[in-house]
Amino acid sequence: MSAFLSAKHCPIYLDYQASTPMDPRVLEAMLPYFQGAFGNASSAAHAYGHEAADAIKQAARQLANLVDANLHPGVQHPLIWTSGATESINLALQGYVRQHQPLLDNQRLFRLATLPLEHKAVLDTAKMLEREGLVELVLLDVNAQGQIDLQQLERELKQGLDLLAIMAANNEIGTIYPVQTIAKLAQDYDCAFFCDGSQAVGKIPIEFENWGITLLALTGHKIYGPKGCGALIVRRGTRLKAQIYGGGHQHGLRSGTLNVPGIVGLGEACALRAAEMQADEAHTAQLRDRLQARLQAEIPELMVNGDQPRRLAGNLHLSIPSVPNDLLVGYLQAHLALSTGSACTSGLEASSHVLSAIGLDANALRGALRLSLGKFTTAAEIEQAADILIDAYQQARAKLRLD
Ligand code: PLP
Numbered sequence: 001m002s003a004f005l006s007a008k009h010c011p012i013y014l015d016y017q018a019s020t021p022m023d024p025r026v027l028e029a030m031l032p033y034f035q036g037a038f039g040n041a042s043s044a045a046h047a048y049g050h051e052a053a054d055a056i057k058q059a060a061r062q063l064a065n066l067v068d069a070n071l072h073p074g075v076q077h078p079l080i081w082t083s084g085a086t087e088s089i090n091l092a093l094q095g096y097v098r099q100h101q102p103l104l105d106n107q108r109l110f111r112l113a114t115l116p117l118e119h120k121a122v123l124d125t126a127k128m129l130e131r132e133g134l135v136e137l138v139l140l141d142v143n144a145q146g147q148i149d150l151q152q153l154e155r156e157l158k159q160g161l162d163l164l165a166i167m168a169a170n171n172e173i174g175t176i177y178p179v180q181t182i183a184k185l186a187q188d189y190d191c192a193f194f195c196d197g198s199q200a201v202g203k204i205p206i207e208f209e210n211w212g213i214t215l216l217a218l219t220g221h222k223i224y225g226p227k228g229c230g231a232l233i234v235r236r237g238t239r240l241k242a243q244i245y246g247g248g249h250q251h252g253l254r255s256g257t258l259n260v261p262g263i264v265g266l267g268e269a270c271a272l273r274a275a276e277m278q279a280d281e282a283h284t285a286q287l288r289d290r291l292q293a294r295l296q297a298e299i300p301e302l303m304v305n306g307d308q309p310r311r312l313a314g315n316l317h318l319s320i321p322s323v324p325n326d327l328l329v330g331y332l333q334a335h336l337a338l339s340t341g342s343a344c345t346s347g348l349e350a351s352s353h354v355l356s357a358i359g360l361d362a363n364a365l366r367g368a369l370r371l372s373l374g375k376f377t378t379a380a381e382i383e384q385a386a387d388i389l390i391d392a393y394q395q396a397r398a399k400l401r402l403d
Helices: 005-009 026-033 045-066 085-103 120-131 152-160 179-188 260-298 325-332 353-357 362-366 380-400
Strands: 070-072 079-082 110-114 135-139 162-165 194-196 215-220 230-235 303-305 316-320 368-372
Touching: 005 026, 026 260, 045 079, 045 260, 070 152, 079 085, 085 110, 085 120, 085 162, 085 194, 085 215, 085 230, 110 152, 120 135, 120 215, 152 179, 179 194, 260 316, 316 362, 325 368, 325 380, 353 368, 362 368
Parallel strands: 110 135, 110 162, 162 194, 194 215
Antiparallel strands: 079 230, 215 230, 303 316, 316 368
């Protein structure tokens, strides 16, 4: 835990969907690349450069292995290293639309479809492209669990879609989407499919090559790797327009000196996830289920949001309609680190577009809490967290004179 927090009182961390602590083994792998092995991966004329370039190749293999991005042994799909998922998403959406939109005949607009509960990095980019007059934006329906309507998707594909952007799992309610089925549908109708895998890669199986995904974004800080380092995997033959110009690095698609320590860390995090994901996620789901059961036993009005049979193992999204979350957080803050909105949006915890999209009523919206667990969460922390939450709930009810 952080030196800052451990010096004081340390709240139990239940905000893994905002960011995960870095695995100490990832840090260990990164450290040499800050000092002795500090070369620039583009320096082709000396050993320092070769060492850095080799480390990047190794990280690419580790990442490709996690998400099945090898065409056949030794041959990978192009992989663009970025500063995180937000940049990967911008490169995917803007890069694809700006490359392909001018090639359309003038009879129709480029059609881009997405879900209303995607991360803001997707939604705001898509809306900006719409404002620029480059795309017709289609917002697909979701149900009360946040699930997609596959029949509606197929109807839209039949009418002609050029690009489909659907996340693999939602960052607030944890709903997991049927990516394999969606990729197959998109392929059947010759539509490019971009998948934001930020919350899902390393937590659930994703098979880029086998499922036929066109573009896949991911980020290090959701899988026990470093912040500020992510990637976009691009299906071989897919053309994108660069968004950052300069020295022509990375096939000219993303200029800039590579962040070698960060990339090494992301690669190591992927290797660890490939080896440990299954066991870690099963354990995390057990702890999550225990927490949910304890809260349900003591808080009769508790609502569990999202798609319970198909949600991320570490996600527990709740609403307590009679108690506004700001009041509850007042009691909880010193003891529990959790979220009332999604931290990745900004410092502002405005009412969530995800919860509005699934149709929560005003009380359920005001009483919403996201708890998210991960591989370092312990059984003892879960028991304590349940005690703290139940106690805070009772204090809040007493304050509101509800009991
Ligand atoms: N997409 C999703 C689903 C996320 O949860 C996040 C959260 O941070 C992002 C994109 C943005 O990722 P990054 O922080 O790496 O830019």
